[in-house]
Amino acid sequence: MVRHKNRYILLEVKEIGRSDRSHLKLKEPSLYTAILKMVEKLHGDFGVAAIRAGFVAKYINQHTRTGIIRCRRGPHKLISSCIPFIKMVEDKIVSLNMLYVGATLRHCFGFLRNYQLKKFNEYCVSLNSEEEKAALREVMMSFEKLADRL
Amino acid sequence: MANSFYIDLSLKFPDPYGSEVSPVYFKKNITEALCQLFGEVSSAVDIDLLKFDKEGRRGILRVPKSHYVKLRSSLTLASRYEGTVCCYIIHKVSPFLLGLQGDSRNYNH
Amino acid sequence: MIKTTGFYDLCIQESLFTSLLTNNDLIESLKSLHNFGYRTIAVNQSIDDGNIEVGKKKKKREPRETQDIVPVPFNLKRIQDVVAQLQLENFVVLNRLTVFFSHQEALHKITKSTNYKKFHIIAAAPTTMPAFTFTCTSLEADIFSFNPENKFNMRLNRKHYNLLIDRGFHFELLYSAAIQDSTKRKNLIHASHLFHAFGKSKNIIFSSGAENFMYIRSPYDIINLGFIFGLSELQCKSAVFHCPSKVVLNSVGRRHGKAVMFVENIESEKEDVIMLQESEGEDMETDQPRQKKTKI
Numbered sequence: 001m002v003r004h005k006n007r008y009i010l011l012e013v014k015e016i017g018r019s020d021r022s023h024l025k026l027k028e029p030s031l032y033t034a035i036l037k038m039v040e041k042l043h044g045d046f047g048v049a050a051i052r053a054g055f056v057a058k059y060i061n062q063h064t065r066t067g068i069i070r071c072r073r074g075p076h077k078l079i080s081s082c083i084p085f086i087k088m089v090e091d092k093i094v095s096l097n098m099l100y101v102g103a104t105l106r107h108c109f110g111f112l113r114n115y116q117l118k119k120f121n122e123y124c125v126s127l128n129s130e131e132e133k134a135a136l137r138e139v140m141m142s143f144e145k146l147a148d149r150l
Numbered sequence: 151m152a153n154s155f156y157i158d159l160s161l162k163f164p165d166p167y168g169s170e171v172s173p174v175y176f177k178k179n180i181t182e183a184l185c186q187l188f189g190e191v192s193s194a195v196d197i198d199l200l201k202f203d204k205e206g207r208r209g210i211l212r213v214p215k216s217h218y219v220k221l222r223s224s225l226t227l228a229s230r231y232e233g234t235v236c237c238y239i240i241h242k243v244s245p246f247l248l249g250l251q252g253d254s255r256n257y258n259h
Numbered sequence: 260m261i262k263t264t265g266f267y268d269l270c271i272q273e274s275l276f277t278s279l280l281t282n283n284d285l286i287e288s289l290k291s292l293h294n295f296g297y298r299t300i301a302v303n304q305s306i307d308d309g310n311i312e313v314g315k316k317k318k319k320r321e322p323r324e325t326q327d328i329v330p331v332p333f334n335l336k337r338i339q340d341v342v343a344q345l346q347l348e349n350f351v352v353l354n355r356l357t358v359f360f361s362h363q364e365a366l367h368k369i370t371k372s373t374n375y376k377k378f379h380i381i382a383a384a385p386t387t388m389p390a391f392t393f394t395c396t397s398l399e400a401d402i403f404s405f406n407p408e409n410k411f412n413m414r415l416n417r418k419h420y421n422l423l424i425d426r427g428f429h430f431e432l433l434y435s436a437a438i439q440d441s442t443k444r445k446n447l448i449h450a451s452h453l454f455h456a457f458g459k460s461k462n463i464i465f466s467s468g469a470e471n472f473m474y475i476r477s478p479y480d481i482i483n484l485g486f487i488f489g490l491s492e493l494q495c496k497s498a499v500f501h502c503p504s505k506v507v508l509n510s511v512g513r514r515h516g517k518a519v520m521f522v523e524n525i526e527s528e529k530e531d532v533i534m535l536q537e538s539e540g541e542d543m544e545t546d547q548p549r550q551k552k553t554k555i
Contacts, residue, residue, distance in 0.1 A: 004456070044189035045441055046487060049448030053456070072456075081191075164473050186441070219486050226480040229438045229473075237473050240480060 006054060007076035008108045009069045010100040011083065016093045024065045028057040030090040031067060038082040050075040058105070064116060066099070068108055076101070152245035155218045156200075159240045160208035161231065173202040175232070176209060180221075183228035188220050197221065200247075208241075210250065218243075261379070261511060264349045265298020266478040267503030269380065269402070270357075270433060270466035273304050273333045285341050288472050289350075295477045298349050299507070301380055302333045303468070305357040308365035329356070329374040353507070355380040357404055363393045370399075380510045382431065388413055395422045401510045402464070403428045407436040407443040411450040420458035427509045429502055430454055433468030434484060435475070448487065455489030463490065464502045 013024055032055070039047045054072040061067070071079050083096050099115065102108040124133055161171060161179075177199045185193035195217045202209040213221045225238040242250050279285045292300065306329060332354040342350045356378040360366050369375060382402035385391045391413045394403065403423060405411055423430075432451055436443040454460055465485065469475045476484075478499050485495030 040189070042189045042191050044185065044187045044192070045444045046188050046448060049445040050452060052445070052449050053452060164471075187444070219483060222480065222483045223487050226476050226484050227434075227438050227444065235473055237476070240477065 004054065005073040005103070006070050007073055008058070008102045008105055009071070009076070009080060009083070009098060010102070010108050010112060011067045011069065012097040012099050013065050013067060013089070014095045014097060015065075016095060023062045024060075025062065026060055026067070026089065026092075028060055028067075031060065031069075032057040034086055034089040035069070035079060035082065038086050039078055042082050042085065043078050047075075047078045051078060055079070064112075064119075066112065068105070070105075152215070154212050154214050154245070156244055156247050156250055157211045157213065157222070157240060158208070158242045158250050159211065159225065159238055160206060161236055162207070162239050163231075163234065163236050167234065167236075170204060171207050171231075172204075173199055173209070176202060176207075179228070179231050180211070180225065183224045184221060187224040187227055192217065192220050195221075210247075215245075261351060261353070261507060263299040263351050263504055263507050266296045266499050267299045267464075267507075268292075268297050268467050268475070269299075269301045269353075269355065269464065269503050269506065270303045270382075270404075270431070270468045271300050271475070272468065272470045273302050274470050275472065276302060276333070276338065282341070285337070286345065289338070289341055289347065290345065291472070292475070293345075293347050293350060295475070297478065299351045299353070299503070301353040301355040302335065302338075303355045303357055303382075304330055304333060304378075305359060305384075306330065306369070307359035308361060308369075327372050327374055329369055329372045331374055332356075332377045353379040355382060357382040357384055358400075359384045359386060359406065361386045361390050363390060366393070366398070376514070379514075380506065381513075383428075385413070391419070394428075395419050395426075399513055401427070401429065401506050401513065402431050404431045404433070405450065407433055407447045407450075410446055411453060415453050415457045417457050420454075420461075424458070424462050427513075429462045429464050429506050429509075430458075431464050431466055432488060433466055434481060435467045435469040438474050438476075451488035460488075460490045460494050462502060463488075463494065463498050464506060465498050466503075 013026060015024065035057075036048060036051075036055075039051055043050075051071060054070060056070045058068045058070050069079065080098065080101065083098055086096050087093060100108060100111045102111065120136060123136060161176065177197070180197065180199075181193050184195075184197075195214060197217075198212040200210045200212055211221075222240070222243075225240065228238055229235060242253065244250050275288075276285070279288060335352050335354065338352050342352070354377070356375070358366070358369060358381070360369075360383075375381075380402065381400040382404045383394050383398055383400040384404045384406060385394050386406075386409070394400070432447060434447070437447045451460075451463075454463060465481050467475045481499055482495045485498055486492075490498060
């Protein structure tokens with residue numbers, strides 16, 4: 001009965017001014033503070049206090065430029081309403097894009113796997129040689145290992 | 151029923167406050183109190199200051215029903231007017247403007 | 260037996276009353292409290308266990324200081340004189356002690372002191388997990404409080420919450436801290452949301468904890484504030500009205516200790532029979548239909 005229901009928000013971090021394939025050097029605490037500041041601005045003291053209980057920046061993948069945030073089910077609307085307004089994280093100009101909101105981490109990873117597969121196929125159109133394809137697949141597999149560990 | 155609530159409130163200072171409280175600054179302080187507790191999203195609600203008495207520092211506000219609880223709690227937790235400590239005392243609230251006149255609790259039949 | 264009514268404010272800091280030097284100030288303050296609607300207040304004194312040393316027993320030791328850690332309860336006579344002078348009805352003033360502690364050895368000294376028993380209400384405010392588990396199991400107190408300056412760093416769970424409710428504790432939220440400072444506000448709202456998540460906000464009371472009269476608000480404003488803390492409408496009203504009266508009752512019970520009561524029936528058979536017959540007669544009259552009047 002007292003199972004805390006969470007929402008896991010999957011974000012894509014687009015850095016403006018850099019290419020789509022570069023590595024993202026972002027740390028979890030900086031994403032956490034950026035979102036917290038935006039929640040404070042838009043929803044005030046009440047918003048910050050409501051969120052604080054279950055709010056964690058769970059996971060950031062540099063290669064695929066994705067991150068996962070966890071929050072409790074009630075206040076998740078406050079966070080999801082603030083994400084489009086975030087402009088700066090760690091003095092980089094970014095634009096956050098919400099890809100998926102899941103109830104468990106497994107849901108998120110299931111979606112992420114399919115999403116990465118789609119993207120991989122898109123990139124493979126431009127690449128011709130087998131070696132480059134293998135190299136890109138390496139990158140994807142490494143992300144899966146990390147995901148399974150979590 | 152009614153769409154909005156009418157609040158009769160006054161601003162009280164502990165020590166005699168020298169300068170005048172203008173209606174514009176009164177409203178600004180209320181909006182700031184809302185903004186601090188509930189953020190920019192809630193402070194954008196239209197709150198109207200219908201009447202204001204300068205000497206008694208007493209006014210009548212109108213709030214949409216949906217934001218009444220937020221406004222009232224942010225008035226309770228508001229502590230500063232232009233840097234000095236103050237407190238808001240709410241005398242009466244009613245969904246009708248005429249209701250601010252009468253009071254069923256203190257009415258002598 | 261203390262009879263209390265009206266709205267309750269069970270935590271007004273003693274420094275508020277000691278700073279009111281003139282009698283006029285005191286009269287003004289009590290009048291404004293009465294006008295707001297409060298009929299029962301408790302003057303709070305707090306102690307923490309930072310000063311208490313838990314010394315190891317040595318065979319040859321110097322005579323310990325016999326100074327009492329617990330201060331003498333605040334003298335309520337001055338306030339009660341003003342209440343009598345203003346003829347405020349039903350206005351009751353109580354003494355309350357808040358104990359901040361982080362380990363339980365110091366608590367033993369506090370509970371054994373003579374001044375401890377003179378306080379009407381006792382509030383416990385543990386600051387660490389072991390202290391918290393100690394309050395859940397074996398501390399005799401009425402209110403569970405916390406200092407809003409620090410984050411509520413204890414891991415609350417449903418089992419502990421219900422344990423405390425069964426022992427008669429009420430959870431207190433001090434709202435004057437929220438008025439002063441932004442971080443305290445966040446800590447307070449965070450703690451109240453935890454109470455809602457783990458305990459459905461049962462047994463919660465609101466108190467001011469004010470050190471200055473500017474920070475006391477009208478009880479109807481506080482009832483509205485309860486909505487932000489996650490309470491339902493009924494819970495908000497009872498947090499200012501019904502639950503504090505339960506606190507006062509529990510505190511009276513705690514001070515008197517555990518007792519055994521016998522309930523006996525008083526023998527009065529004959530009277531019962533007579534009464535039954537009378538009531539039967541009445542029933543007979545009403546059961547019979549009204550007799551028809553015959554026209555002559």
